[in-house]
Amino acid sequence: MAAAAGNRGRGSGSWWRWVMWGGAAGLLALPWVAMRFTREVDWGPLDFLVFGAMLAVACGGFEVAVRLAGHWAYRAGAAAAILAGFLLVWVNLAVGMIGDEGNPANLAHAVVLLVAVAGAAFARFRAPGLARAMLGTAVAQGLTVLLTLMVGRPLEALLTSFWVGMWLVSAGLFALAARSESQAR
DSSP, rough: OOOHHHHTTTTGGTTTHHHHHHHHHHHHHHHHHHHHHHHSSOOOOHHHHHHHHHHHHHHHHHHHHHOOOHHHHHHHHHHHHHHHHHHHHHHHTTSSSSSSSTGGHHHHHHHHHHHHHHHHTTTTTHHHHHHHHHHHHHOOOOHHHHHHTTTTOOHHHHHHHHHHHHHHHHHHHHHHHHHHHHHHH
């Protein structure tokens, strides 16, 4: 059992690392290529640095998740949570989700990410606690939907509801992984 756990993420499973990191490099290169063909894309060094850091954190976080657990539901739950967090930051930095990117109400989404990260750390990255943490994150995101409605932006509220769904999918996958772990004991 210990030998199997030690081999997780190596050997035959390493192809996903090439795909993930290669995809991240490709995403980072896209704006650079686009800038060669159109003036619509105008990124500066700080834009590339921030996006590169976001990609590194997301890919690094998924690598850690793969090493923490071998169950597919845990990995899928981690992928859903990481993707939700990544997209939440990206959209907020690019255009903002409540009004424009400079609207202070968008800081509510930073609180959502804080709930996710603190909840995951408090759960010590174990599936049962992660299921509860992602459920709490969905509730926090739901509060941002209410905030968005209160400031009179129903279209943005509908968009923000997408993230509630992403956090709930993650919670469900972590719950499935927790059930599988408890049945294996």
